[in-house]
Amino acid sequence: MKHSMIKTIVSSAVLSIALGVSAMNTQAYTYGTASSTAPNVSQLSVKAKNQDVSGGTITAKKIVADANGWMVVHRTDGKKPGPVVAHAPLKAGTNKNVTGILTEKVKKGEKLMVMLHSEASGKSTGIFEYTLGAKEDGPIKVDGKLVMQIIEAI
Numbered sequence: 001m002k003h004s005m006i007k008t009i010v011s012s013a014v015l016s017i018a019l020g021v022s023a024m025n026t027q028a029y030t031y032g033t034a035s036s037t038a039p040n041v042s043q044l045s046v047k048a049k050n051q052d053v054s055g056g057t058i059t060a061k062k063i064v065a066d067a068n069g070w071m072v073v074h075r076t077d078g079k080k081p082g083p084v085v086a087h088a089p090l091k092a093g094t095n096k097n098v099t100g101i102l103t104e105k106v107k108k109g110e111k112l113m114v115m116l117h118s119e120a121s122g123k124s125t126g127i128f129e130y131t132l133g134a135k136e137d138g139p140i141k142v143d144g145k146l147v148m149q150i151i152e153a154i
Contacts, residue, residue, distance in 0.1 A: 039064050039065075039066055039093065039094070040066065041066055041142055042142065043064050043066075044064050044065065044066055044116060044140065044142055044147045045062070045063070045064045045116075045147065046060060046062075046063050046071075046114050046115065046116055046147055046148050046149045047060065047061045047062040047063070047149060048060040048061055048114040048149050048151050049061060049151060050151050050152045050153075050154050051151065051153070051154060052153075052154055053102060053106045053112075053153045056101060056102050057086075057099050057100065057101055057102060058073050058085075058086050058099065058100055058102060058106075058112065058114070059097055059098065059099040059100075060095075060097075060098045060099075060114050060149075061096065061097065062094065062095070062096050063090055063094075063095045063098055063116060064093070064094050064095070065090045065091070065092055065093065065095065065116055065140075066092060067092045067118070067119065067120075068089070068090065068091055068092055068119045069089075069090045069116060069117055069118050069119045069137075069140070070087050070088065070089060070090060070116075070117040070118075070119065070128055070130070070137055071087060071088045071089075071090055071095075071098045071100060071114065071115070071116065071117075072084055072086075072087045072114075072115045072116075072117045072128075072130065072139070073085050073086040073087065073100055073102075073112050073113070073114050073115070074112065074113040074115060074132075075106075075110065075111075075112065075113075076111045076112060076113040076150060077111070078111050078150060081113050081115065081132070081139070081146070081148075082113075082132070083104075083132060084103075084130065084131075084132070085102055085103055085104045085106060085112070086100030086101060086102045086103060087100050087117075087128050087130075088100040088101075089126070089128075090116070106153045107153065108153055108154060109152065109153065109154075110152070110153045111150055111151070111152055111153075112150070112151050112152070112153060113146075113148050113149075113150050114148060114149050114150075114151060115139055115146060115147065115148035116139070116140045116147040116148065117130060117137050117138060117139050117140060118137060118138055118139075118140050119137060120137070120138075121135050121136050121137065121138065122136040122137045123136065
């Protein structure tokens, strides 16, 4: 194993431990910044813009979460969430510039739903366990509406 690869793995493990994410989770994440004050439910939000995803990532400008959770990016027809194409962990509070690595190719013009998901009901803390329709790490709703924003890949 090359020295730089070992350094990357160790750095990722240290960052994961510092953020309270399982060091055994080997998926790559780019972490945004978060405030330490948890908001009330009425303040939960997702802010993202149409963006170029040709680099293999997608970024939400700001996500407000009431507890640790996930930014989850779904393909969408503009109405309902579809398969997950990216995710990234969130801390309770205001998270800025949260980036997820795309797990599938996304073409220009495709609509994506950037959504707030819970960390609750899963078997393992810090491991993203959601699959479409599952209860583990599921979507958060306020007044029956998903906390999300639809954007377009440009």
